[in-house]
Amino acid sequence: MRPKTNYEFVRQTLRSEIIEGVIEPGARLVQTELAKRLDVSTTPVREALQDLAREGLVLLDPHRGAVVRSLSLDEVREIYELRMVLEPMLLRKAVSELDGKELDHARRLYERMETEQDVSRWAELNREFHHTLFAPADGTRLGDIVASLRDSAIPYVALSLAKPDQRADSNAEHAELLAHLRDGDLDAAERLTRDHLAATLRAIEESRSTLS
Amino acid sequence: MRPKTNYEFVRQTLRSEIIEGVIEPGARLVQTELAKRLDVSTTPVREALQDLAREGLVLLDPHRGAVVRSLSLDEVREIYELRMVLEPMLLRKAVSELDGKELDHARRLYERMETEQDVSRWAELNREFHHTLFAPADGTRLGDIVASLRDSAIPYVALSLAKPDQRADSNAEHAELLAHLRDGDLDAAERLTRDHLAATLRAIEESRSTLS
DNA sequence: GCAATCCATACTGTGCACTTTATAAAGTCT
DNA sequence: AGACTTTATAAAGTGCACAGTATGGATTGC
Numbered sequence: 001m002r003p004k005t006n007y008e009f010v011r012q013t014l015r016s017e018i019i020e021g022v023i024e025p026g027a028r029l030v031q032t033e034l035a036k037r038l039d040v041s042t043t044p045v046r047e048a049l050q051d052l053a054r055e056g057l058v059l060l061d062p063h064r065g066a067v068v069r070s071l072s073l074d075e076v077r078e079i080y081e082l083r084m085v086l087e088p089m090l091l092r093k094a095v096s097e098l099d100g101k102e103l104d105h106a107r108r109l110y111e112r113m114e115t116e117q118d119v120s121r122w123a124e125l126n127r128e129f130h131h132t133l134f135a136p137a138d139g140t141r142l143g144d145i146v147a148s149l150r151d152s153a154i155p156y157v158a159l160s161l162a163k164p165d166q167r168a169d170s171n172a173e174h175a176e177l178l179a180h181l182r183d184g185d186l187d188a189a190e191r192l193t194r195d196h197l198a199a200t201l202r203a204i205e206e207s208r209s210t211l212s
Numbered sequence: 213m214r215p216k217t218n219y220e221f222v223r224q225t226l227r228s229e230i231i232e233g234v235i236e237p238g239a240r241l242v243q244t245e246l247a248k249r250l251d252v253s254t255t256p257v258r259e260a261l262q263d264l265a266r267e268g269l270v271l272l273d274p275h276r277g278a279v280v281r282s283l284s285l286d287e288v289r290e291i292y293e294l295r296m297v298l299e300p301m302l303l304r305k306a307v308s309e310l311d312g313k314e315l316d317h318a319r320r321l322y323e324r325m326e327t328e329q330d331v332s333r334w335a336e337l338n339r340e341f342h343h344t345l346f347a348p349a350d351g352t353r354l355g356d357i358v359a360s361l362r363d364s365a366i367p368y369v370a371l372s373l374a375k376p377d378q379r380a381d382s383n384a385e386h387a388e389l390l391a392h393l394r395d396g397d398l399d400a401a402e403r404l405t406r407d408h409l410a411a412t413l414r415a416i417e418e419s420r421s422t423l424s
Numbered sequence: 425g426c427a428a429t430c431c432a433t434a435c436t437g438t439g440c441a442c443t444t445t446a447t448a449a450a451g452t453c454t
Numbered sequence: 455a456g457a458c459t460t461t462a463t464a465a466a467g468t469g470c471a472c473a474g475t476a477t478g479g480a481t482t483g484c
Contacts, residue, residue: 004444005274006469031435041470043255046435050259054266056353062217063435063476078353085297141268141290145357216476218437243467253438258467275444275467 007044010034011051018057018068019154020120025070029058056152071156073208079153080201083146087197088190090137090146095181095189097136103181106132110174119161123154129174133181160203169199219256222246223263230269230280231366232332237282241270268364283368285420291365292413295358299409300402302346302358307393307401309348315393318344322386331373335366341386345393372415381411 003009014034017023029049035042053060060066071079109129116122130150137143160166173196180189215221226246229235241261243254250257265272272278283291321341328334342362349355372378385408392401 005467008274030433032433042435043469047259047262051262051266054263062220064478065434075353082354082357085301089297141287141361142294145294149353217435242465244465254467255437276446277466 005044006040007047007051010038010040010044010048013038014048014052015057015151018052019151020124021155021158023068025068025155027068029066029068031065055148069152071152073205076153076156076204077201079149080197080204083149083153084194084197086142086146086149087193090134090142091189091193092186093140093142094134094137095186098133098181102132102135103178107178110171110178113167113174114171119158119167122167123158123161126170127154133177156204156208157200159207160200162207163203166203170196173199217256218252219259219263222250222252222256222260225250226260226264227269227363230264231363232336233367233370235280237280237367239280241278241280243277267360281364283364285417288365288368288416289413291361292409292416295361295365296406296409298354298358298361299405302349302354303401303405304398305352305354306346306349307398310345310393314344314347315390319390322383322390325379325386326383331370331379334379335370335373338382339366368416368420369412371419372412374419375415378415382408385411 003012014023014029023029031042031045031049034045038045049058049060049066052058053066057069058066059069106129109125109132113122113125113129116125127150131147134143134146173192177189177192177196180186180192215224226235226241235241243257243261246257247254261270261272261278264270265278269281270278271281318341321337321344325334325337325341328337339362343359346355346358385404389401389404389408392398392404
């Protein structure tokens, strides 16, 4: 199903292509090329790029064009530092309004993740898993900020997910998180969230230092 | 001095008009009207509106148009709750890279605020004062988030500033903050920042409940 | 070797046509 | 007759083709 405006269609398309790594960090985004490929005019493309720029996924210089933003390790660290502060807050806010249906959905996602072998499919499930838990806070400032931070970092998380045991660790933590939520133990859930993020950051740092 | 692109010009113009209250919360923003008034075509206006929408200053429904976002008390509370967490972090980050020149500038701003009687001029100085202290963190995620949160709330802070003693309190707190920074007492500065925000929020809550 | 100029590329802005939405009037059903 | 649905119309947002313009690199001349 296609969104009701073209610029929204372009935005969503580019967004997921960047997040999934189809378009790599550093790649140039030429308006006319994208317009031709997506079969729209340049105007909606331009508007989508500006939107992505404000979100931090893309770097946009006036009269010079757009490139997919590539993050330094320091920037990734900043994102995780922020998430470690904000996600526990968000969790507390969202969980109180979370009903059983959404928790069930999260549980099903978790079960699928346990058996999923394909990395990119696992990552997509992971994204949906977290989104589901935070769904009640969707329109809020905090919800938007966290979602945007998480998306910005996804291409870099991918690096650390290459190792299967990293995914296994994540799965275990997800199970634990669901258990805490079921028991209503918010403090433990908050702590786990922070630890989960810290562990992910460490994994990214390691995979980074062995590469570049 | 006019920015090098038209859409940036429109963005800055509308932004300051909204923040200063020239355009009131709830007001409709019609593309063609704005375009005629600012003597540009509708395209740059549209792009500016989308930018402001993503920033949270404006509400934009596809095919229906834009209105200046008006915040409920709950939303103002959320903004302050976030600022109370993030600004101390930002302070710590920015201050370590703050050189004497910027601190001097902040001090001069503070001195002007002490004698300034006009409310809107005082508010503008206040904005510049805080911006100066956080300037080193300008390009960072955290810096952008805090700046955007602060701007969103400005029209509502204005309510509480009507009372002169509220401004006097703020002036005193600014002096104290500068003293802490000079002494390098970051812990005290952080605490003060939080208290300052809490006090402002309380003032807003009071002025709100007596009005609506 | 350096600087000014030229040129290709791609972004920005305009005017217009198209589409959607909301309002109001006319028609239909019970 | 009243309420609901349908249809016309006006207002405003969206998208497109094309013209205008800024940027970076190549070329020319000194």
